[in-house]
Amino acid sequence: MTATDLDAYCAAGQDRFTGELVEFLRIPSISADPAHGADVRRSAEHVLAGALEAGFTRAEIIETAGNPSVYAERMVDPSLPTALIYGHHDVQPVDPLDEWHTAPFEPAIRGGDLFARGAADDKGQVWMHLKAVEALVRARGELPLNLKLIVEGEEESGSIYFEDLVAEHLDRLRADVLVVSDTAMVGRDRPSLTTGLRGLAALEVTVSGPGADLHSGRFGGAVANPIAALAEILAGLHDPVTNRVTVPHFYDDVRELTDQERTSFAAIPLGDGEFLAMAEGAPAAVGEAGFSTLERLGARPTLEFNGIWGGYAGPGSKTIIPATAAAKITCRLVAEQDPGRIAREVARAVTDAAPPGVSVEVDTSAGGRPVVTPVDHPAVQAMARAVTRVFGTAPLFLREGGSIPPVEIFSRRLGMPAVLAGFGLPDDRIHAPNEKFSLDMYARGIRTLAHAWTEIALALARPRSTV
Ligand code: BES
Ligand code: ZN
Secondary structure: OOOOHHHHHHHHHHHHHHHHHHHHHOOOOEOOOHHHHHHHHHHHHHHHHHHHHHOOOEEEEEOOOOOOEEEEEEOOOOOOOEEEEEEEOOEOOOOOHHHOOOOOOOOEEEOOEEEOOOHHHHHHHHHHHHHHHHHHHHHHOOOOOEEEEEEEOOHHHOOOOHHHHHHHOHHHHOOOEEEEOOOEOOEOOEOEEEEEEOEEEEEEEEEEOOOOOEEHHHHEOOEOOHHHHHHHHHHOOEOOOOOOEOOOOOOOOOOOOOHHHHHHHHOOOOOHHHHHHHOOOOOOOOOOOOOOHHHHHHHOOEEEEEEEEEOOOOOOOOOEEOOEEEEEEEEEEOOOOOHHHHHHHHHHHHHHOOOOOOEEEEEEEEEEOOEEOOOOOHHHHHHHHHHHHHHOOOOEEEEOOOOOHHHHHHHHHHOOOEEEOOOEOOOOOOOOOOOEEEHHHHHHHHHHHHHHHHHHHHHHOOOOOOO
16 A cells, blocks of 8 residues: 555654653553542643644543543534544553563663553553544644544543543533544454453452451461461352353353354464463463353453452461451453442352351442444444555454443443454553553554544545435
8 A cells, every 4th residue: 555645744753753652651640549649630631732732622621530531522524423532541550560671650662662551551542543633634634524532540440430421421422433442453463453342340358257367376276267268269169170150140141152253253363372472471271161262252251360368478487367368359241241240149159158257248349341342333344444554454353351341331321333443462561560562553553543534434424415
């Protein structure tokens, strides 16, 4: 494909685009940590200024009961289609800090990658969108459609107040299509678009025994040990042979895969060997019996343990029976599974499994519902053409195991189909030390999005009235 004015604008601006992203990444916008509240606000203001600079004509901070979002728009002509871009400007916490090769908020370029917390998830991808708009406005003079932008400040803490924000601003956020860049491709030379996201339900289980730690010689063997009780409860949540979740009703609202869906999963050229290489060298692919790795990730629910603590974990030994032990659990959800219902069912199963001599408390917080996007929607196909043009290969369509609850909120509240076009790579280490974003993917992402708006505008164009 021949280079266009857009490609030339992007090529000429690329170094500046990288410099701007570096500045954005210096802001430690960790939404989970209240101590960083002022930083998250600063990051919102940074996005607002960047949006205006890029060519959005109206921009404002939208306050929530939590961290602020940014809204911006450039409305060209009411007869043109309208798209809404969603992204998030908050980032994950950085611990364990000592595993970072360079400081998480002092962005560093090594081997063509930009290392910093939030580089791929999601600040780099938000900035890609701003630069694509800039390219269109500066190189062409105008956008081919109306664009709205909402950049949230709390995605990494579960988007708890985001549904309220959407409900309050329904008219302002309404659009023909939602476009989100907060996912990854299969590989640099294996472009892909995401067609589904799993939902999430989160729980914290606390097992309590004695009112204070006890000497394990004086009391051991005569009272229940909360760590043993917790281990027993957690171990019972999966079947050891099939790896299925044992919680009653857990699978009630899961839809079985159709033969056609299974055929299309099987057709995706990504073997377990390649998958394991992405999984930081995990020794084997393990999961629910009867399903392939890609089916397990895209179309089956899970129950995972994210953290467990209790007792003494320092050097040497300390002979105690701890007063408490606790664990964090999240379930990834698919199809019609409801996060509230799943959290309740898991909580009941955990409480019912408590052995004698301990008490169990469960805190639940619903995360978000799963969503699938229509692969044959004209806007998805339009994005696929833009990807093909820039990457030289047509994208694979793949369901993703991660969650972005706002995508389902927009679908349910505003009936908006989503185009999930993320430019991360599987080895970006999102949520982990040494997160990075490939500068090549950053550049290709900007070009792809710039071309995509023209394709999407054409694909969604309303026939002109002849009256
Ligand atoms: N960008 C991720 C979601 C994601 C990760 C999509 C990997 C595709 C591949 C997003 O920022 C995220 O981390 N979401 C959370 C949501 C949760 C806090 C409700 C997740 O998936 O854990
Ligand atoms: Zn994330």
